[in-house]
Amino acid sequence: MEPSNSQSSPPAKYVALSDGLYDYIARHRSRVVDPLLAELRAETESLGDAARMLISPEQGDFLTLLTKLLEVRSAIEVGTFTGYSSICLARGLADGGRLHCFDVNAEWTAIAQRYWEKEGVASRIELQLGDAKQALLNWMPPEPLDLAFIDADKPGYETYFEILLPKMKPNGLFIFDNMVWGGRVIEQPLTDPDGLAIDRLNQKLAHDPRVESVLLPIADGLHLARKR
């Protein structure tokens, strides 16, 4: 079915996904076979409902690709969970690069630490436990950040953006996950506090002169914002 559009605007260019088309997309990547991440995903799924917080496999590959392309030496992740996205980021780091991970949950990040060892990236990653809004206030990266992946509490995203922007290099990249909020971000009226926080940040990033941003419909939506 063709997407609908008004007669005055140019044709909307997007493809609505079906399960079959998503499956096709997911199968056409270099890393379809990834035993370590498959094992981590299976172990995380045994936790039950929390596993829905995992990023998707193609999102993970996209993070690795971006990290490599940007030759990232200094990266931060807010929201590490069981380590899936941190492994994807750490895989892409330049030689000597560091990933600084922040999460509030010791049980989930213990799983992450185990998989960092298995993947051989543990020496490139530092973990700080606790509420990232508090921890980040007193934290300075050893070198200015090239990349920040934000995937924690949604009402905190704007705070993370404001705290981290001065710690970011010019051209540094923010990547915010869940920015279409399962499609609910366009609900009228939007009342869910998480959805409201996401909508507010999408609007802010689109108009903030300090960054250049684009919202991409990958998985649950990635908003990319480059520091000018």
Ligand SMILES: C[S@@+](CC[C@H](N)C(=O)[O-])C[C@H]1O[C@@H](n2cnc3c(N)ncnc32)[C@H](O)[C@@H]1O
């Ligand atoms: C969506 S999950 C992250 C998923 C992860 N990026 C992945 O790929 O598997 C969100 C994580 O944010 C953490 N979190 C929630 N609120 C937080 C806070 N205030 N400070 C630090 N971490 C927080 C949770 O403990 C959880 O592990």
